[in-house]
Amino acid sequence: MDEVVFLSGLLAAGIRLAAPIALAAIGETLSQRVGVINVGIEGIMLVGAFIAVLLAVQSGSPWIGLLGAILAGIAMASLHAYFVVTLKTEQIVTGIALLFLGLGLSGYGYRLTLGELGAAVKVPGFRELDILGLADLPVIGPILFGQHALVYLAVASAIAMAWMFRATRLGVIIKAVGETPAAADSAGIHVDRVRFLCVLAAGGFAGAGGAFLSTAHLWGFVENMTAGRGFLAIACVVFARWNPVLAVLVALVFGIADAAQIRLQSIFPAVPYQFFVIAPYVVAIVSLAVGSRSSRMPAALGLPFAKPR
Amino acid sequence: MWKLIAGTALAVVMAAASAQAETKRVALVLPGPITDGTFNSAANKGIEAAKANYDIEVAIRENTDFAQIQEALRSYAEEGYDMVIGHGFQFAEPVLEIHAEYPDTWFVVNTAQVSAEPNVASFDNRWGDAGYMAGAVAALFSENGKIGHIGAIPVPVIEDYNLGFERGAKAMRPETEVLSAYVGSFSDIARGAEITTSLIEQGADVVTSTGNENVVGTIQSAQKGDVLAIGTAFDSHAMAPETIITTALINMDVNIDLAVGKMIDGTLEPTVYVLGLEEGGIGLAPLRDFEGKIPAEDKARLDTLVKDIRAGKVKDLP
Numbered sequence: 314m315d316e317v318v319f320l321s322g323l324l325a326a327g328i329r330l331a332a333p334i335a336l337a338a339i340g341e342t343l344s345q346r347v348g349v350i351n352v353g354i355e356g357i358m359l360v361g362a363f364i365a366v367l368l369a370v371q372s373g374s375p376w377i378g379l380l381g382a383i384l385a386g387i388a389m390a391s392l393h394a395y396f397v398v399t400l401k402t403e404q405i406v407t408g409i410a411l412l413f414l415g416l417g418l419s420g421y422g423y424r425l426t427l428g429e430l431g432a433a434v435k436v437p438g439f440r441e442l443d444i445l446g447l448a449d450l451p452v453i454g455p456i457l458f459g460q461h462a463l464v465y466l467a468v469a470s471a472i473a474m475a476w477m478f479r480a481t482r483l484g485v486i487i488k489a490v491g492e493t494p495a496a497a498d499s500a501g502i503h504v505d506r507v508r509f510l511c512v513l514a515a516g517g518f519a520g521a522g523g524a525f526l527s528t529a530h531l532w533g534f535v536e537n538m539t540a541g542r543g544f545l546a547i548a549c550v551v552f553a554r555w556n557p558v559l560a561v562l563v564a565l566v567f568g569i570a571d572a573a574q575i576r577l578q579s580i581f582p583a584v585p586y587q588f589f590v591i592a593p594y595v596v597a598i599v600s601l602a603v604g605s606r607s608s609r610m611p612a613a614l615g616l617p618f619a620k621p622r
Numbered sequence: 623m624w625k626l627i628a629g630t631a632l633a634v635v636m637a638a639a640s641a642q643a644e645t646k647r648v649a650l651v652l653p654g655p656i657t658d659g660t661f662n663s664a665a666n667k668g669i670e671a672a673k674a675n676y677d678i679e680v681a682i683r684e685n686t687d688f689a690q691i692q693e694a695l696r697s698y699a700e701e702g703y704d705m706v707i708g709h710g711f712q713f714a715e716p717v718l719e720i721h722a723e724y725p726d727t728w729f730v731v732n733t734a735q736v737s738a739e740p741n742v743a744s745f746d747n748r749w750g751d752a753g754y755m756a757g758a759v760a761a762l763f764s765e766n767g768k769i770g771h772i773g774a775i776p777v778p779v780i781e782d783y784n785l786g787f788e789r790g791a792k793a794m795r796p797e798t799e800v801l802s803a804y805v806g807s808f809s810d811i812a813r814g815a816e817i818t819t820s821l822i823e824q825g826a827d828v829v830t831s832t833g834n835e836n837v838v839g840t841i842q843s844a845q846k847g848d849v850l851a852i853g854t855a856f857d858s859h860a861m862a863p864e865t866i867i868t869t870a871l872i873n874m875d876v877n878i879d880l881a882v883g884k885m886i887d888g889t890l891e892p893t894v895y896v897l898g899l900e901e902g903g904i905g906l907a908p909l910r911d912f913e914g915k916i917p918a919e920d921k922a923r924l925d926t927l928v929k930d931i932r933a934g935k936v937k938d939l940p
Contacts, residue, residue, distance in 0.1 A: 322820065
């Protein structure tokens with residue numbers, strides 16, 4: 314029985330830790346598929362986390378917070394899109410600027426609004442669902458039926474996006490823009506417009522990832538609370554070879570690796586704790602090294618599109 | 623007429639200058655944000671209180687990375703600040719490196735134990751004693767005899783607290799099992815929460831946490847997991863009144879108040895000040911609603927323990 318408790322605890326924690334990474338990774342997949350890399354999603358997540366808390370506190374509903382976080386994510390991403398798509402600036406550099414902008418905006422915004430009250434602010438956050446009353450089943454109950462609504466939304470949108478890439482005209486357009494923008498252009502597609510919109514949508518996902526952290530996993534905002542999860546999301550995208558469903562699964566692997574290190578730490582107190590803490594990052598680095606070998610990177614990733622004259 | 627104006631102007635300028643000379647300037651350099659609810663918030667409260675008590679002008683710098691510390695310290699010293707306070711043991715090394723170049727500035731390191739002639743002093747709190755009290759409370763309130771401490775990163779003060787926590791628990795109930803784990807970060811509250819949840823799953827029913835923002839994660843997990851928690855640093859009762867039994871207070875505001883006060887009346891020495899219960903450097907917050915939740919004899923044992931620590935009668939303090 315102890316093993317069962319251990320296992321279900323491990324998986325549940327893994328899913329909680331994976332959810333924000335997965336949401337951001339789904340968005341980043343879309344963005345990269347269309348040819349735009351955004352290394353600033355960490356900054357977008359932070360703004361999303363802050364806005365979610367602010368609006369949830371003010372409105373009393375975490376759903377309003379989530380909506381606000383998605384809109385804030387889109388607004389942040391519109392900056393990125395304006396610079397890299399319209400002005401054709403270097404994508405990595407712009408992304409780093411976005412990261413710091415998000416870090417600063419969220420921290421400063423929190424101080425101006427809720428920060429004065431300290432950590433004692435009561436945040437009306439999301440609670441885990443209990444679908445069909447099955448959440449109490451052993452092991453699979455909490456995992457399949459007792460997650461946060463956002464977790465199900467993440468899985469559903471990953472599947473929807475994979476289907477979109479595979480079976481819809483829109484998917485073909487997105488892939489064409491990311492692979493051979495010149496060809497897409499001559500087929501009459503507005504390359505920059507498609508890119509712009511996809512980057513905006515990606516920002517919405519990152520904002521939702523931030524909202525998960527601050528209103529579902531925890532109820533509250535602290536500065537820099539994402540702690541590198543935006544970068545893990547980028548690693549997920551690469552390792553999943555730009556497939557949104559795989560990206561969610563890879564995020565789950567990272568999450569479970571993190572949940573496992575947490576538990577191993579207290580089981581083996583004699584081993585230095587640093588050894589365990591690095592586990593998810595080791596998984597990330599190894600995955601990048603492995604992933605880069607069989608690359609399916611969108612051919613025009615990182616390259617601005619200049620309409621031929 | 624012109625002479626009169628010039629004379630008045632001169633007098634005003636001189637008056638302003640002499641007032642300037644009396645107002646001491648104090649800079650507080652923090653490793654994190656003042657909104658963290660624990661370590662940095664406490665320092666901010668301390669300096670705010672000092673500002674009200676003394677004639678000082680204050681500058682605060684937040685989120686100072688280790689790599690930026692020297693530069694930050696130097697810039698305040700070069701600006702002619704009378705005192706630069708580094709909040710955290712990581713300031714010790716950079717302070718020792720540069721203090722001799724700025725003999726007119728006092729360098730104070732908080733939560734460290736270093737000193738140097740003529741201008742480096744440090745103020746530390748007895749974190750081990752605070753942990754000891756927290757451990758004693760945890761052991762008395764635990765029903766399954768399992769308690770847990772979640773530290774941010776094993777820096778000296780957190781290790782002291784950890785050790786005290788275990789010893790204090792065993793002093794009350796020798797059979798208590800003490801679990802311990804580290805987050806690996808001061809700011810990752812999500813991971814802090816998950817580590818706490820894992821200790822709760824292993825049976826811990828009273829948890830405590832040290833660090834910065836990660837403490838918030840522990841308290842929230844305790845709330846969700848329906849177990850009890852003991853706060854650290856400053857009284858976090860309001861955060862979760864049904865969950866937080868008490869707080870092992872680390873009164874870092876007392877450190878700052880003492881440092882500034884001693885500088886102003888000229889009694890600050892280049893030495894290490896270690897502040898325990900007696901000096902008000904640590905404390906135990908009132909049990910409030912939890913007062914009646916343990917038998918009177920246990921409450922009496924706790925009171926005796928606190929008295930003994932104050933009197934220096936407890937032998938196995940870290």
